[in-house]
Amino acid sequence: MAEIVKKPVQIVDTILRDAHQSLIATRMTTEEMLPIVPKLDEVGYKAVECWGGATFDAALRFLHEDPWDRLRKFREGFKKTKLQMLFRGQNILGYKPYPDDVVDYFCKKSIDNGINVIRIFDCLNDLRNLKTAVDATKQYGAEAQIALSYTLGDAYTMEYWMDIARRIEDMGADSICIKDMAGLLVPTAATELVTSLKAATKLPIELHTHYTSGVAAMTYMKAVEAGCDIIDTAISPFALGTSQPATEVMVQAFKGTEYDTGLDLNLLAEIADYFRPIRDKYLENGTLNPLNMGVNIKTLQYQVPGGMLSNLTSQLAQQGAEDKFYDVLEEVPRVRKDLGEPPLVTPSSQIVGTQAVMNVLAGERYKMVTKETKDILSGKYGKCVKPFNPEVVKKCIGDVEPITCRPADLLEPGLEAFEKEVAPYKKQDEDVLTYALFPQVAIDYFKYRDAQDTGVDVKSADTENKAYPV
Ligand code: CO
Numbered sequence: 088m089a090e091i092v093k094k095p096v097q098i099v100d101t102i103l104r105d106a107h108q109s110l111i112a113t114r115m116t117t118e119e120m121l122p123i124v125p126k127l128d129e130v131g132y133k134a135v136e137c138w139g140g141a142t143f144d145a146a147l148r149f150l151h152e153d154p155w156d157r158l159r160k161f162r163e164g165f166k167k168t169k170l171q172m173l174f175r176g177q178n179i180l181g182y183k184p185y186p187d188d189v190v191d192y193f194c195k196k197s198i199d200n201g202i203n204v205i206r207i208f209d210c211l212n213d214l215r216n217l218k219t220a221v222d223a224t225k226q227y228g229a230e231a232q233i234a235l236s237y238t239l240g241d242a243y244t245m246e247y248w249m250d251i252a253r254r255i256e257d258m259g260a261d262s263i264c265i266k267d268m269a270g271l272l273v274p275t276a277a278t279e280l281v282t283s284l285k286a287a288t289k290l291p292i293e294l295h296t297h298y299t300s301g302v303a304a305m306t307y308m309k310a311v312e313a314g315c316d317i318i319d320t321a322i323s324p325f326a327l328g329t330s331q332p333a334t335e336v337m338v339q340a341f342k343g344t345e346y347d348t349g350l351d352l353n354l355l356a357e358i359a360d361y362f363r364p365i366r367d368k369y370l371e372n373g374t375l376n377p378l379n380m381g382v383n384i385k386t387l388q389y390q391v392p393g394g395m396l397s398n399l400t401s402q403l404a405q406q407g408a409e410d411k412f413y414d415v416l417e418e419v420p421r422v423r424k425d426l427g428e429p430p431l432v433t434p435s436s437q438i439v440g441t442q443a444v445m446n447v448l449a450g451e452r453y454k455m456v457t458k459e460t461k462d463i464l465s466g467k468y469g470k471c472v473k474p475f476n477p478e479v480v481k482k483c484i485g486d487v488e489p490i491t492c493r494p495a496d497l498l499e500p501g502l503e504a505f506e507k508e509v510a511p512y513k514k515q516d517e518d519v520l521t522y523a524l525f526p527q528v529a530i531d532y533f534k535y536r537d538a539q540d541t542g543v544d545v546k547s548a549d550t551e552n553k554a555y556p557v
Contacts (some may be wrong), residue, residue, distance in 0.1 A: 093490055096346045097133035097317040098338070099135065099171060099293065101331050102362065103161070106321035107298065109330040109394070110379055113145035117157045117280045124164035130358070132168055134204050137161050138197070139173035140180035140433065144525060145531045155200055162201025168476040169203035169230075175433060176209040176216040177469075177495050181524045182434040183459075186498040187219045193438075193520050194223035200517070208234035208266055211427075212347050213469030214254055215493040232293065234264035236430035237280075239271055239390055239477040239506040242472040248280060249287035262291040267306075268432045269392035270299035272470055274309040281313035293317035297329055299393040301382035304332040304340070305376070311346050322355065324362040328380035329393040335359065389416050395436045404443050411447050418443040425479040426463055427471025438463055456483045464536045466490040513535070 102104075107115040127135060127504050133229055140159055146152040161170055177184040179193050209216040211505065217233055224231040233255045235248065240443050265280065272280065277294070284292055294310045294317070296303045309319045319331050326333035335355045337451070342377040377395070382550040384391055399416070403409050419431075422443045429435040446452045453460075462468060466489040480489070490497065502519065509522040511552045512533035522529040 093347060094345050095252065095349055096311045096315070096337075096341055098332055098334060098348055098350060099134045099317060099319045100127070100132050100134055101136045101319050101321045102127070102132070102325055104139050104142055104173065105295075105319070106330045107324035108139070108141045108145075110325055110328060114149060114374055115150055115365070116150055117146075118162060119365055121160060121164060122159075122250040122491075123358060124161065124374040126354065126358050128165045128168050130168075130295075130354055133219040134169035135161075135165065136171045136173065136206075136319065138170070138202065140175055143180045144528065144554070147525060148528045151532060151535050153521075153532070153536070155515070155521070156194075158200045158202070165201075170201055171204040171206060172197060172202050173234075174205050174220055176207055176220055177523060178210070178216075178434060179427045180362075183462075184216070184494050184498065184499040185523065187495055188500040188502045189520070189523050190219045190495075190538070192502060194220055194229075196520060198224070198229045198516050199229040202229060203318065204232060206232045206234050206264055206266075208236050208264075208432070209469065210236060210432050211429045211469045211471050212251060213471075214258065216469050216495070218258065218493075219495065221260060225259060230261045231259070232262045232264050233258065233260040233293070234266035236432045237265050237267040237272055238269075238430035240428045240472075242428055245279065245283045247472070249283050252284045252287040252290070256288045256290050260290065262293060263288065263297055264293040266309075266432070267294070267296040268394075268430075269386050269388065269390060270297040270301075270303055270355045271390060272296055272304040272306050273302050274311070277306045277310040277315075278313045281310045281315045285314045288365065291316040293319065296331070297317040297393060298327045298332055299329050299383050300387045301384070304336060306415065307332055307337060308340065311341070313459065322361045322362055324366040335456070360514050368467070385416070389419065390431070391416065391419055391440075393433055395431060395440050397439070398439055404442065406444075406448060408448060415443050418447050423506060424473075425476040427475050428464075428473045429471050433461070435463070435468070443449045453479055453482045464489065467494050469494055495547045496500045 103120055106186055141217045143154040146154040150423060177190060179185050179190055193533050205218050210349060212235060221231045221233065246262050252263055263414060277470055280444060281292060294307060294315050296306055311318065316335060320334040320337050321331040323333040323335050338350045338355065356513065383393060384395060401413065403411055419439060424438050426439060431439060441457055443462045445455045449455045463483050464475055464484050465487060505523045509519050510520065
């Protein structure tokens, strides 16, 4: 019998980032995470995903925690496991493009505080928006992974994905991630996509998907068989539904094959035992909605990420217009087409979703237009894969000439001004970055932090609830 060539698939567990972001609106606290860190550290994961836009925002906004402090505690607890974060290219962890000096400094500080792998994506797949973050990540000694925001549409051919993979390799990235935030990648398409990417590049390929549409574990199986090197999973109590496939299930599925992960199922079971009561707590207090735990086939029908669906529902509920849900769902692909058919991921998902709601509620398309819609049509987020609808451009921005350069080339350095503004509150270098990204939320948090120090009770007034499709 011929000897089997072992090609173990590697696992990134998302329990400390995407899993609780997808299922419980990113509400898990540092206190809930830290006791299990020593066991997570023993598993032998390729990396643990533990930081990103929503974890940063929600820690400050809802949990009154310093996200930097959380990261330092992770670093202290994880002695041998790499820590991975998600980074929105030029938008950093926010919703709009930032100047290069802010992007560079954010990468530096993330790495200084313990991050080893930065997964960088752009909501339009405009690689120019990734360059500063990739260069900074490499310069400060971490691994730079570039993520393709996966989507469907006429422009997204195999040639498109292969071309982008070649360009990613040329940019000096260490690996490529297929980031399927909506769970649109079905098993046979995964075979084709991974095979094509493997032919186009020598870089390791990681696949990140969501269980939302119910196909994710099958998709992982097919992707791994086609040569995918790394898959993102979540420990079972926070797996499935809008989260990732379960770690233990994938480990068991590959056991004894050439792709055997080598991970210890007993250890994973102990970790699952730890998270189960935490899951139950969020189920009982209503944070975990059982609707998010099943299969939502609308995500395949409408090609809308699960997080975006729940955002649309809450936007309509606020307007007392729940009956317009299906009108809005049908308007989403039309708006997406008008705006150059971008992938739907933060922030393009919010821009398209909000505009679709406005078009439906106003009873006339583009009668009311958000600043972000105008900005995207003005080229301020970068280049879309398809041209904009010229009539919509005319109606929204008139005769303004859209920019065609890399948007950040037009932004003046910003750190100095942010430093001045944050000075009255500053307690650590990182505060300027917190402030640059979320000014109002940061100030609320800094006031809360000062009050904690002086013993005065101050509560933040901001209780806005957002869902993030990433
Ligand atoms: Co995700």
